[in-house]
Amino acid sequence: xxxxxxxxxxxxxxxxxxxxERGHEIVLKKDEHNTFDxxxxxxxxxxxxAPSVAVENISTAINHGIPVIxxxxxxxxxxxxxxxxxxxxxxxxxxxxxxxxxxxLFFELNDYLAKMMAKxxxxxxxxxxxxxxxxxxxxxxxxxxxxxAVINRTDKNNWAIENPKEDDVFIDVKxxxxxxxxxxxxxxxDVDFIEIKHVAHNREGFALGAVxxxxxxIGKKGIFSMKDxxxxxx
Numbered sequence: 001x002x003x004x005x006x007x008x009x010x011x012x013x014x015x016x017x018x019x020x021e022r023g024h025e026i027v028l029k030k031d032e033h034n035t036f037d038x039x040x041x042x043x044x045x046x047x048x049x050a051p052s053v054a055v056e057n058i059s060t061a062i063n064h065g066i067p068v069i070x071x072x073x074x075x076x077x078x079x080x081x082x083x084x085x086x087x088x089x090x091x092x093x094x095x096x097x098x099x100x101x102x103x104x105l106f107f108e109l110n111d112y113l114a115k116m117m118a119k120x121x122x123x124x125x126x127x128x129x130x131x132x133x134x135x136x137x138x139x140x141x142x143x144x145x146x147x148x149a150v151i152n153r154t155d156k157n158n159w160a161i162e163n164p165k166e167d168d169v170f171i172d173v174k175x176x177x178x179x180x181x182x183x184x185x186x187x188x189x190d191v192d193f194i195e196i197k198h199v200a201h202n203r204e205g206f207a208l209g210a211v212x213x214x215x216x217x218i219g220k221k222g223i224f225s226m227k228d229x230x231x232x233x234x
Contacts, residue, residue: 003214004028004042006057007049007072014207015046022211030057042066044214051075051137058082058093067092067217069210071099073141083223092217094224097141098181099209104226106198110146110185113196114153123187123194125150127159128172130182139171142183147171150185180206 001024005012008029016026028038030049039045045061047054051074061068062085070093079095086093098104117123127150129143139147139161147159147169157167164170180200187194200206209226216229227233 001025001215001218002027002041002043004030004039004045004061004066006030006045006047006061007053009048011048011071011203011207012046014203015048015210018204018207019211019214022215024211036060039064039066043218044069046070046210046214047072048210055082059085062086062089062091062093065089065091067214067220068094069213069217070095071097071206071210073097073144074137076141076144086223090221092220092222092224094213094217094226094229096209096213096226097145098206099213099226100200100205101209101230102205103142103181103183103198103200104209104230104232106183106196107145107149108232109196111149111153113185113187113194114150117187117194118154120189122189124189125154125156126170126172126186126188128174128182128184128186130174130176130179132179133175133177135175138173138175140173140181140183142181143171143173146183146185 003026008031027041045066045068047057047070049057049072054072054075055078058068129140150169156169160168161171161173182199184197213229
């Protein structure tokens, strides 16, 4: 499989190593210093770039008829634009706020717990996410996915990272050196405290998941998620 890396930062370099170990070829390493030359050779594009260039990267690949895996967060206000383009071009697109197998299992656990806790009003839900100081978006895409699952299952209406209202899910955002990603969901009452947590040890799990998703999407058309890749649909 020939892969175009749209974004060649720390994640891009880990993805490159894992892809090469799995027998794939890198035909483009796109960053701010080069162009899309070589994109047309790719079987799939993997976008781990920056919010400011993600839409251009994804759109360019889709317009070339190349399926796209995107793990860039912070651009989702334009998600429907990409969705429409993908459908118009009969292309394939998969966005994941987190490609780690463990995190995607954690998503399922969080959804199930929120469903159970919805009727127990004495418990107040909140969250915490911790990442390295170079992460550009706050909160993380993973935290937003977790919060939205809680919102969909409970009487909460939104999430907030400061000055939360009664119907908000508060996300405590922390930036600390060299933390790949830690996400916690809390349910607190006067009598006890429930916590679920996922701790990433490194970027390997994210990168491996993105490569596995790239292998999976070849030959497919439509809009997908890691639920499809991991067959987690209920």
